[in-house]
Amino acid sequence: MNGVRCRTLAHVIINLSVVVGTVCGSGIVAVALPPDPANCTVSMPFLSAGTTVSVCVVPSGFGRPLTSAFRYGSPCLTSEMVNATIQVTWRDGTGMPVAPPVEACNVWIEPLSGALPACLSSFPGCKGGGTRADGLSVNSISTFTRAPWSGGHSLSTGDMCQVYYWDGTAKRAIGPPLAILFNSPDINGDNIVNLTDTVAFSRGVTSGVYGYSWDFWADCQVNLSDVAIYVQNLYMACP
Numbered sequence: 001m002n003g004v005r006c007r008t009l010a011h012v013i014i015n016l017s018v019v020v021g022t023v024c025g026s027g028i029v030a031v032a033l034p035p036d037p038a039n040c041t042v043s044m045p046f047l048s049a050g051t052t053v054s055v056c057v058v059p060s061g062f063g064r065p066l067t068s069a070f071r072y073g074s075p076c077l078t079s080e081m082v083n084a085t086i087q088v089t090w091r092d093g094t095g096m097p098v099a100p101p102v103e104a105c106n107v108w109i110e111p112l113s114g115a116l117p118a119c120l121s122s123f124p125g126c127k128g129g130g131t132r133a134d135g136l137s138v139n140s141i142s143t144f145t146r147a148p149w150s151g152g153h154s155l156s157t158g159d160m161c162q163v164y165y166w167d168g169t170a171k172r173a174i175g176p177p178l179a180i181l182f183n184s185p186d187i188n189g190d191n192i193v194n195l196t197d198t199v200a201f202s203r204g205v206t207s208g209v210y211g212y213s214w215d216f217w218a219d220c221q222v223n224l225s226d227v228a229i230y231v232q233n234l235y236m237a238c239p
């Protein structure tokens with residue numbers, strides 16, 4: 001080719017990403033592009049559009065997995081389990097799928113209100129702490145299925161859940177906010193369920209006013225089902 005011997009040094013397709021390095025002489029002329037947040041997509045593929053879900057989280061990680069969330073809101077006063085798995089598809093600026101740019105623990109979910117304390121000290125080096133993505137990614141997709149290690153709660157109305165990742169220098173939001181609410185027996189969000197939460201829970205239950213913060217079995221009413229979940233998780237803390 002014009003007297004210059006070019007050869008493809010590597011054309012490597014690694015399941016999730018496409019990395020092409022072409023060497024002509026001594027110069028690498030093409031490498032994989034980084035993900036472009038504007039092109040990455042976030043979805044809940046097993047959920048009907050317009051569905052809001054509620055997930056009861058526990059600092060120990062023994063809360064509800066996203067695969068078994070409660071449908072929440074109208075019609076309420078019933079309990080129905082739905083699969084709220086979150087999938088993040090990573091794409092570069094050209095729209096091509098690429099491998100996840102960071103470890104799963106640096107991809108995480110968080111209410112827009114910010115109130116989902118995520119056992120950060122239990123996951124050193126992870127920006128996402130206990131609300132991280134699953135450990136394994138498939139091709140260009142990161143997935144959230146398990147129960148977060150967390151306490152605290154979303155706002156009862158108007159709150160949404162956002163996916164973030166750490167790009168090495170800054171926290172980046174990707175995709176649209178998702179209709180996922182969180183609550184926890186760790187009501188005050190200090191990552192342990194103890195007497196402080198018992199006092200708050202007792203006051204809430206006996207107030208006669210509905211509160212999402214203690215509707216752990218999310219059916220828009222607070223009753224023995226919620227009490228049972230609270231008692232089961234008393235003294236649970238981060239791992």
Ligand SMILES: [Ca+2]
Nearest residue numbers: 186188190192
């Ligand atoms: Ca607490």
Ligand SMILES: [Ca+2]
Nearest residue numbers: 215217219221
């Ligand atoms: Ca309930």
